[in-house]
Amino acid sequence: MQEKIVVVGSSNTDMVLKTSRFPFPGETILGGxxxxxxxGKGANQAVAAARLGGQVHFICKVGNDSFGQSAREHYLNEGIAIEGISQSAHLPTGIAVITVNAAGENSIIVASGANAQLDVEDLVNQEQILRDSSWIITQLESPLPVVSYLASYAHQQSKRLILNPAPAQTLPPEIYKDLFLITPNESETKQLTGVEVVDEASAKVACAVLKNYxxxxxxxTLGSKGAFLSCNEFEGLIPAPLVTAVDTTAAGDIFNGALVVGLSENMDWPSAVVFACRAAALSVTRMGAQTSAPTREEISDTI
Known part of the structure; x- marks a missing residue:
């Protein structure tokens, strides 16, 4: 039986510019x-989960503007429940300016806008949505008090909380003990643990540090190499399918959205990570964030 998923996080409008290379400071170049x-990381994960069949509620904050209205309509069309979306009276919907070079690598600047106003009161107002869920997933584009509240709530209500600690920042030590799962990439892992992940041995050390927390x-998550899983039943590298990347903007978000769907369907840990790696691999072969999120049929047919 599939369990309900709540995604708490950011909703942005992404403005994406393709370029042959990134400009140097002070340099102007022609783009494509x-x-x-x-x-938005939260929105990307919500859409990824919904497209793969997850029962998804999304809690976020948008502005009273055309971007915010478009976002609501978009999430409804994706089959996401939007009762948890609130509106800022003063700040615009968040935006992200993304440049993508010829190698498919990206550089991103985010203006948080209304996302910065998502607060504990919003979560209290949506307590019934949280209570009805089995899985909660969040990221660090939301204010830290929101993440801290979710950690405490998950512990008290026996919910399984997944933290995707992106963008990287230092976390209050008390958060870790209430996390069911944390999903950093290599750079986030180094910031959280001080361990530079360069191979399976160093990944194992970093996992031990996080578990000690x-x-x-x-x-x-290790990009094109796959993901290193450390759980009670298994510890080791799960490789990703080989693909040609054109845009890696949302690979981590697609991975996390697919992962929570797999876990909500009671897949075992390695199977859920394989499922997530396949979804992420397919996503990087397409432009955009949510537009790159695959359906279940596409994963089965393509990879």
């Missing part, structure tokens, strides 16, 4: 194609 997509399970 320009796109506008729905984005109190986290129950750890997955370190």
């Amino acid at each position: 194609e320009f796109f506008i997509f729905q984005g 109190g986290v129950k399970h750890v997955i370190i």
Whole structure:
């Protein structure tokens, strides 16, 4: 039986510019194609989960503007429940300016806008949505008090909380013990643990540090190499399918959205990570964030 998922996080409008290379400081260069997509780490993960069949509620904050209205309509069309979306009276919907070079690498600047006003009161107002869920997933584009509240709430209500600690920042030590799972990438792992992940041995050391903090399970995402899983039943590298990347903007978000769907369907840990790696691998072959999120049929047919 599939369990309900709540995604708490950011909703942005992504403005994506393709370029042959990134400019140096003070340099102006001509770009290529320009796109506008729905984005935000929370929104990306919500859409990824919904497209793969997850029962998803999204809690976020948008502005009283056209970007915010477009976002609501978009999430409804994706099959996401939007009762948890609130509106800022003063700040605009968040935006992200993304440049993508010829190698598919990206550089991102985010203006948080209304996302910065998501607060504990918003979560209290949506307590019934949280109570009805089995899985909660959040990121660090939301204010830290929101993450701290979710950690405490998950512990008190026996919910399974997944933290995708992106963008990287230092976390209050008390958060870790209430996390069911943490999913940093290599750079986030180094900031959280001081360990530079360069191979399986160093990944194992980093996982041990995070578990010593109190986290129950750890997955370190390793880009094209796959993901390192450390749980009670398994510890080791799960490789990703080989693909040609054109845009890696949302790979981590697609991974996390797919992962929570797999876990909500009671897949075992390695199977859920394989499922997430396949979804992320397919996503990097396409432009955009949410537009790159695959359906279940696409994963089965393509990879």
